Amino acid sequence: MLTDTQQQPLIERIRDIDHPEAVRRFFGLLKELIDIVNLPNGDARLAFVVRQEKASITAHINFFQALRIQRQRRSEVEYHLTVKKSCQDRLAILEELVFEPITEKSDYVAAIIGQSNVHLLYQPVLRTCWEDCLLELVETSKRGPHSARHNADVYRAAEDEAFLSELIRLADDPTLGDRRPNDYTAEEPEAEYETDPEQNSQPHNLILFGPPGTGKTFALQPYLRETSDRASLITFHPAYSYEEFVEGIRPEVINGQISYRIRKGIFYKACMSAIQQAGYATLADCLNDSVETRQQKLKKAPPHFLLIDEINRANVASVFGDLITLLETDKRLGAENELWLTLPYSQERFGVPLNLFVVATMNTTDKSIALLDIALRRRFSFREIAPDPSVLGIVDGVDLAQLLRTINERIEYLLDRDHQIGHAYLTTVETLADLCTTFRDRIIPLLQEYFFNDWAKIQLVLGDNAAWGKDPDLRLVRVKKKYTSAAAGKLFGELPDSIDEVVTYELNPYLQQGDFEQISADAFVKIYQK
Template identity: 40%
Template sequence: MKELIEAANNFTLDEEYIISSENKRQEFITRFPLESLPELTVEEYANTSTRDAFIYWLEHKEVLGGIGGGNASKFGIYKSGNGQYCKGASTKKRELTGEELEREFASLRDQIVTNLYLAGENRISEINYTGLKLWPMVMLKILNIYYPEKFFNVYARKVIDPLGVDLNISKDLLNARPRNYILLQHLEYMKLRETEPFKSWDYVKVSEFIWKRYGERRQIKHWLIEHRYKDRDYLPLFNEKEVISLPVFKRDLSPYLASDDLSSILSEIKDEKEKAAVESFLNMEKGDIVGVKTTYSERLVDGTLTYVLKIAGTAKLKSRVLDGYTYDELLGHTVPIEWIERSERDLPGYGGFREKLHLITKKTHIKKIFTKISEEDPSVTGIDTTQDVNSYNGPLNVIFYGPPGTGKTFNTAKYVIDILESNSEDVDIKEHYKLLQTQGLVQFITFHQSFSYEDFVEGLKSDGKGGFKSKDGTLKRIAIEALYEGLSHSKKLEKYSARKQEVLNALKEGKPFDFTAAPMYVLVIDEINRANMSKVFGELITLLEDDKRLTKENETLVSLPYSRDPFILPPNLVLLGTMNTADRSISLLDTALRRRFSFEEMMPNSSLLQPIENIDLPGLLEIINKRIEVLYDRDHTIGHAYFMSAETEADVYQVILTKIAPLLQEYFYDDWEKIGLILGGIGENEDEPCIVYKETVNLQKLFKDSPMVATMDLPVKYKIKKKIKLADVQRIYE
């Protein structure tokens, strides 16, 4: 608190900014008086097309603090792009009409009015935080607008959490799950207003100070540092001396830390990885969290390797490296630490962090690796622990199908993120999808003609003694992992074999499973129609149905043929397949399988493309696909993804020559007349503006004026130009 007051005494704010902020708040209240809110209509609340709706003012009129980001579902009810009122987002998005819309909005409006009434009566602790129909930051802003003397206009958890710690707010409130940010923010504001200089400040100035102090300050970084180097284990010295160290480039850097010579000294490090490690080490700051680690590999039952991250302990830096640096002849570069916890933990699937020093940037990695810290003091990591883990309520068996190049791979990745984390907004889809795969929540396999039940469910393998033992397939392994999440256990077992045995025992003994808070798992099956699906799934075709999964109405337990293990599919496992309709038609799928999967068609979408220089790319794709539909069928049309990365005319030429033309040759078995029709016609020679042209052969010259040439009836030869020009492409659609 002392540091906070000292910083506040040096803080100034332009008076005009304060006046402007208050004027905007008054404009909002004039537009939506408090007494009129009980009669607010859904159109006045959510019809953003008028640019005068309640939620439009909240987000876009720059009234007090910002609540941008996320998605429109944060307002409880919103108007979607198709003009329909909705609630929820992504897979949970649902349109509301008629009486249901009126009922849902009335409930939302009544909650807002009730919460405002409670705030006005100073009964903020009675606000039902866990039952909010809109996001907490939105409710906070509404309360702040109408009661600026009770709330400040910063609503971010990354600000409210550390401020609460600095103000010594009740630990019961700070450690609550979920944490009541409405009450917490109010108590923080009230406590500030009891003390000078905040007591005499305007609410706008208090809020700006809080944001400058916490919202814009450096975020704590998370690191992993190796404790074994060249067959020496430094962990005992880390414990004894309460330091971490980097024993590479054994040279004392103390004289150079505050000089311009440091970069030239570091340039002497020949090994680029060691140089990067030293540079990163010197950038570590006070308060940063460090996991002391090593890695190893472990061979699984099916013969594959899993890479394991072993955490030996977690610490906090007592000073930034540039301030606390000392050089030790044995340890090398060191910095003092304060141990947070020293218990060992094994994290299978995270052993890819093999370098001497890693900066961990992904929140999902931080949450997994630094779990104990986030549980004991979430303000350290800034991780949101209030979101429900398992909130997916969509279909459990889904197939994306369509012609090649229609974005099935991208949409699969996006769908997976929506399943596992509720929404895929504000993340790099491809990178985040890879990250989820490394965590074991997503498994990816590709079906092919020889793929079998033994690969998918279970089979037999040699035990090395002349006998055989059962081997778990991909589906069985991920199902066991998902089933394990439904069991209550104080400490998660690290080895798959141990988790499997606990699941099998529970199934045999009839122990209860609870998947309410269990994480979702996803098995992605690429090219699902290339294998004999009935043969691959076997008796599990029955188990695919939603109501036959564990804890459901008609749950069905089977005994597997090789191991005789009891087996059932859990409700937190989604099977997500993709199929290319150019390879096999969806109509060829077994009827029993078709009715157990939800099918989502993905067709070419030319609207996703933009003209490139002098080429009408959307028009080009549309006309090509219309011609293919007439001459072949819609399952063999060309996907927009082929052109998504094209940025210049030359890129378009390259796609046509190396992707589109070969694909058409495959579709039409070198029927050049049809290929020519699709690509704008056939030229009589190479000079005409066509991609396909007739090859002219001088037969007299080729056969040395043989009289037999006149009697020969040779077929016409066709060729595709090796280099095409703008006119060749434009002829396709003009």
């Protein structure tokens, strides 16, 4: 248990903030700050300060505020991320952001995010501006020392998750420091629990799959908006690994010496957040509790959602590793056949809580469901999100819904249903010029990829083939030239090895050059209307 009286101010500030999830989120940001500036605890350029009058915890770099969490009176929790003034125009797209000057003449401002808009913390443009600012602050000539104000325990809490959990527990109930470990396993009255309706219809492991542009990523947004403090988002990529997802060892250079530390990944942190929703501070507390109480708490706890975009871009079997078994509903902590294992790096006991829900998206043009690992298919539910032409209207006489239906029917015939085009490609089209731009820059390049530059099939999809009867001036993809044996001989001076007839193609010149006024709406109407 914590006994150092110097930790008391930090515990009191955590109690003032009165939002454990927000505190954990702040210390996660603080850990990122530490990793970016690469300065050890006690460095004169750092000052991590707790202030009673503002109920805040602040990280300073070279006298400049870099990061803050605060809660004044009964207002909501706020996160303050310092960015350069020049970034304000880039951040204007995030309308909910509020900016506040650091000082009257400072070149920096604080981007303020309330807890209700916490999803903004994960916007790439804000992260980039903040991280660039941190690197600039650490190099400024206006330096410390800060040793008189620096609270070393704030740094330690960012680095040591167990230490942070203990601080949060003591902030929640000061008497915990006097209790024995067994005191935490007492069962709570059944009447204090209410079933969370979100858990009744939601599969524990769900993959939303479909072709591009059907709104799969958009379907994740309600989780971020409505349960922003109970959702984590990650996008997989081909190099993503178990060490980044669960835990792994990363090298760090401190005072010229290389050291190796175990870093927790987003899956581990999501499991921790789910455990905390059930009233546990750590996984160890959960596993040390009685089976009956653990089941009761986790079945009734609010859900935490781990959202994975583009799940099939990574080697999923490698990323999840031996945790794939723990994902099964009946193997989760709090379930009938619960299991846990020992993590390979930290040697901690680990399990997946019953109130963690994994929701992922999968683009079927990258990989069909049939090609997924069998173990993964067995443990996930799959929900197809298909193109929905009904959301589209009529623009300048072009029936976008019928246009999309016809194109997709042709693609499904020539390829398969996994390569259809989603309605999102056309939802922003408001004018004929918008439609021309969408076809030139997005749809036709996508068809080139689908058909490996087989322009004859692209013509079939767009109704530009001769048999469809489209006027040549209305064709989006035209025959440029047909090379007979005589034409080939004239071009090369002799006949090439292949004397088959060769046909070359080109985009409609008006479409290619952006002269959209010269393109009639019939160029698109005649795609679906012969």
